[in-house]
Amino acid sequence: MMCVLTGGAASGKSAHAERILCAHAAPHSRLYVATMQPFGPAAQRRIARHQALRAGKGFQSAERYTDLAGFAPDKWYEGVLLECMANLLANELFSPDGAGPGRAAAAILDGVDRLRARCGTLVVVTNEIFSDGQAYPPETEQYIALLGQINRALVRRADAAAESVCGILLPLKGGDWLA
Secondary structure, eight states: OEEEEEESTTSSHHHHHHHHHHHHSOGGGEEEEEOOOOOHHHHHHHHHHHHHHHTTSOEEEEEOOSOGGGOOOSSOEEEEEEEOHHHHHHHHHHSTTSOOTTTHHHHHHHHHHHHHTTEEEEEEEOOOOOOSOOOOOHHHHHHHHHHHHHHHHHHHHOSEEEEEETTEEEEEEOHHHHO
8 A cells, every 4th residue: 555645844744644654554564764864953853853753653764865766674564654755856856866857756756666565555745835836946946846746656656645734634545545
């Protein structure tokens, strides 16, 4: 099974992702794949917050900032939570270790497919950043377009998908599985 959860910043999508994964995977077989690089105090605070939210839920953690396709979990997991697609894409686009603009989307989707093959349930968290109507520099516009492309591809592959809005989960696909 694969589930994709999207939503704006602080919309509750991480809490929903953890709840869904915990409902489908035993505590001894849960993996959290973190993509946020700990650059600066703000990122470190967000990482600490997410670690606190997962505390006591039986997650093992792995950090993977780029090259998700090259990541091979040490065992098969009942459940894997991949958070967050927006960070992973930024890393692939802008990090010297990243795939770059021409390969980022394909590299990420290949990585998701490989990760999905190593678990029973994969929950992918991504962001909704497409509705502010602002004009941005070309690099940001490219990032937004690629994230949209990746999100659409993920939802097509997913068994369930939903958007979190103010903590409320709005099913887009496979709603019965999200309960």
